[in-house]
Amino acid sequence: MNPIDPQLPPGDPLVMLGLLASAILFAVGIVGFLSRRNMITMFLCTELMFQGAGLAMISYGRQHMDLSGQVFVIFILTVAAAEAALALGLVVLLYRRKETLSAEAWKELAES
Amino acid sequence: MNLIWASILIPVATAAVIAVANARAARSLAAVGSLASLGALAAFAWQFPAWSTGAVFPEPCGCAWLDSINATLGVGFDSVSLMLALLEAFLIPICVIGSWTAISDRQREYYGWFMLLHASILVAFAARDVLLFYVGYEFTLVPLLFIIAIWGGPERRQAAHKLFLYTFLGSLFFLGSILFVGWQHHASTGLWSWDMGTLSSFASARLPANTQFWLFAALLAGFAVKVPLFPVHTWLPLAHNQAPTAGSVILAGTLLKLGTYGIFRLALPMAPEGGAALAVVASVLCTVAVVYAALICWVQTDAKKLVAYSSVSHLGICMLGLFALNPVGAQGSVLYMINHGLSTGALFLLIGMAYERYHVKDMDQIGGLAKRMPVWAFFMVFFTMSSIGLPGLNGFVGEYLCLFGTYIATGDASTGYPGLLGPGFALVAGTGLILGAMYMLLLVGRYVFGPLREPKDESHGKHAHDDHGAGHGDLTGREVGLLVPLALVCLFIGVYPKPMLQAIGPVVERTLAPYPAAVERTLKSQPQAAEAAKAEPKEDDRG
């Protein structure tokens, strides 16, 4: 990167709003992930956290006057799409095995 | 040099061949391989030039192994390590041929592991580089683990588990200590070296007394597990009891000797100040072990367990001789290592032969076998006598010299080697002679002599299948052929130990060279003890 980083002055309202929104998105996602047992909901929550992280990147990108943040987010969107396809497929498979969407049905990893 | 590597690599190659060969050929291949290894080592011993000088031959090469820290593949023997290696190479064919009928399943793996075990023990005895020694020392656990865990008795899993973890834990102390010494050497000279001689002379001369104390303590802790010394011996009875016969033979025969050899080769030369300071503590443990294990032997009903505990007792006497820190005791100790390997190994072999026929080793259920198997009984009595130190057989010379060395290891310097032990230790350890006779004759009296008692379920179908035609008859020609060489060696050592004593002597003197001074310093640093030592005779004069 450039030795002299062009930067917006601190406290730019758009950046602050973006960061706030991303924090809320992430928090909602993590709380949802931890509290819900439905696998689809849990998956949606991971997506929320993803987007929270993406929004934070865009916000910092603006703060630093740099497009890399947005470039990353575009990558993340594509990866998330692929991942969604895969994850939903897995969820369907898991549902077929046990006829339920609850994550608690799967605890083979538990010791004993 | 090449012969040493030949004796090490032949078993490795044999293991590789066995892995791909026909299962039925495995045992013959193993026998050929082990005999070839013995042949190579014997050829080396035949032209070994340093029998009477105590030097190391050949000079360990600088052939690189781990370049960055200058670890080498240096191998070489002095007379002591060569004798122990010969013992190992001598016992392995006996183990292999002794397993011919005892092991019927998974033969390829069994003999393969045995060959690897052999190779790693030889590496340990041959190594002149401490890291190489560590590798050989430690790798023995892997084949042994499998040998016990697969072909052992009913509690084999637990036994193998305990053996591995326990001795592995001990080895960590040992590894830590040698890494420390190597690091100190690097810090002080700027060079890496792992050569035993270099490190020993460096550590004994340059490390302060306090450091040597802890170094010796750590090395002792590491090797004591392997020896095993009281109170870290409890893995041994279990392992012996559960191991297949050949496993017990090699365990008692040479694996335990790795511990005593380690103390002799590394702990004593590296840290004379520590050795002198800790000799009394270690000797107390040894003495306790002698009596404690002997008494426990006396109430065992399982023949194999009895002999296993007797190892603890015997090695107590062996280590006591070493800690006498004079040539008499150390000579006896080294000789005892070899003798114990021969006689206890033979006893395990004999018990295994009876077990193969009856599948019982509990003396409450079986006894008086002399009536069925007179030849077996003859050998049993022979090796019992060897084990309890009957003069004229091998056990006597080592045991006697160990006790003798302990006895004369007083502060008195007229022998040139003042010591820290003295008559008290010899007296207590000497009761081992009486207790040894008590439990070994109990074994003979119940197991060999007395009215014939056989297990009731002898017609059990499974046994008939396992017997492979051995039946309940006396020893076969193959079995007698295994025992006769052992008996002859025992007899030879008992009748004419002179060549061995002369070969061990210079090495022992070299090892103990720093000790008179170190012991003097220890005696001076304990004024009360020194005064007590002087006052003691006066008290007795009055009495």
Added chain:
Amino acid sequence: MIAAPAMLSSVLALAEGPLDAHAAPELRWAGLALLLPLLSGVLCLLCGWMKVRSKLPAALTIAALGGAFATILRLQGVVGETPVVINLFDWISWTWGDASRFHGFTANVDLYVDRLTVFWMLFVTGLGTLIALYASEYMESDVGKGYTRFFGAVSIFLFAMGCLVMGGNLVMLYLGWEGVGLASYLLIGYYFTKPEAVAAAKKAFIVNRIGDLGLALALFLTWQCYGTVEYAALWKAIEAAPASSEWTAQAIPWLLMLGAFGKSAQLPLYVWLPDAMEGPTPVSALIHAATMVTAGVYLIARMFPLFVVNPDALAAVAWVGGLTALLAATIGMAQYDMKRIWAYSTISQLGYMFLGLGVGTTFGASYHVFTHAFFKALLFLTAGAVMHGFAGQLDIRKLSGLLKVPGFRLVSLLAVLGCFWLAAFPFTAAFFSKDEILVSAFTAKDERVHLLGWIGLVVAALTAYYTFRVGFRVFFGPVKYEPGDEHHGHDDHGHGHDAHGSHGSHGSHGSHHGHHAEFHPHGPRWAIRVPLVLIAVGAILAGWPSYRTMLNHDEPNWVKTQVVQSSAYQGGSADSHGSHAGHDESSNEVAHAEQAHADHGHLVLGMDAHTAVGRLGSLACIAGILVSLYLHLINRGAADALRRTLMGSIATRWIVVGAERKWMVDEFYDWVIRLPLRLIANILSAIDELLLDAGIVNGLGALPAAVGRLFRPLYGGVVQGYAVTMAGGVALVAAWVIWIWLRGAN
């Protein structure tokens, strides 16, 4: 480069040993006395291997032992007054440092041949040969079974005994010492299917081991004090520093004594010998009466220079000997098993020998060993012949009047002759040897032992009584006998397989023998008779030296000559006696005593000690015999009546019960030593298994698992659980980072 071949050649070179130039060339063959028995031992082993089913092993053994005897006879002719050391080969030998004194240890396979050695070997090999001949017939029912084993063990015994007596250093002595222990173990346990025999063998070995420990420690001490354990060098060292007052030097005799008491069955270690009678009778005769048990006497006689400097130790030897003699005699009076009675009498007679040693007359002790060897072997062998003929019967209540049984006349006559000798009837050999000991006891310098002379006289009376109790009961009186429980026709001497055990233990058998009526005792044949007669002749001739001395006072006693010219007779070096003639006995303890009695310095009952002891001894003997004659021949009912009377009163009951139950010494040891030890062993075993192994080791082993279990709830298998753990971990890391950051900010 090639050192190993050199090693081999040195092994081969050991066949020829160097010899002092001045010694007779015949001495070179002294090693034969060891090699021949060893050879026959090896040949017996081969016979066993080849499954020989003939009397070949016996023939080999007899030939070898005869050869050894011939060798010793030849040596007897040439052995001089100077001891000769013959090095056969190096055994344990090396030096360190500058190889000066105390910088090396040497114990080679050396022979130390002096007159004492040859004297001892003479009766050992002689009796060994005769008893082997006897056994060749006695054991014939075992041909093809234990026959080879028996003769192999006898050969080993003779070899080991040879090492013990002829060895040139204490380690060789120790080798022989343990070797005879092994042979004794094997032979006592000969009937190995019999639990009693196995137990007796074990007991003998273990009790002996206690003594052996003393011997071993004495050996270490000797080296520590004198820097050598070789006799020749040791005498020189002692001469250089005769009376060291250091505790080490003072302790040596005490430890040696312990060894001697073990092997020679003295208090407190005598308990193994009566049980050792489980072995075949020839073994009892050879090992447990005539030869091996005298090893302790030999040890003290040989090491006498170390004892002379320690009067306390000598007094202890004397007292132990005297008390053992008394104790064993009282037990012997109340036993019913013929062999056991002879066993207790052996202990008692050995007590006399130690009494003799303790009061300083090594000559008297050695002479008594010599005479005792013959008559006790004779008594055992006749007992064996009786046992052989009467199917194992040894109970003196069930045998009577054997003198009149056809085929047993000779045996009975010889047995009665043996009884006279054992009772020390006036002018028998034992009378002289016992006389020698008792006179020394009365006249010893050390006042503490004078009482032992009286005890010795009491024991003499008791001995005469119990000896003739057997003699009169078994061989005189009306003919009456019951066979023992061995199957007649002796198909099998190892009858104990079917565990009806303890033949001869009184009262256990009798009525259930259906074939009693048809029982015909069979007399012994020549192989038993010839040795018996020869040994009887030996017993008579054993007194010959004393007869000659009696007739001609200037002529020295031959046995004395043998003993005087050895280490056994003074505190100094054997060499210092080189110039002395046999009867020149200045500068030694006994001579002192005898001079004293010649000066009438010591009076016993107002008489000169020799006369007094002679008269009192005769009196005691005859009194004992007369009591015995009344109680056991003339009026046998009186003995039982006496016993009943004694049993009737509380005050005297303990005497009978105590003597019959051997004063409960075995039980005492059992309760005081064996059981507590057993208890401790069991506790230790439990500690080892439960506390050390299962507790500490497995406990430590379980530690990692326990720690793991602590965190296990975090990994319950539910995805959210893992997520919470992860989130918590992230939060912790974040908190740490923030904390660092805040600290940095300050």
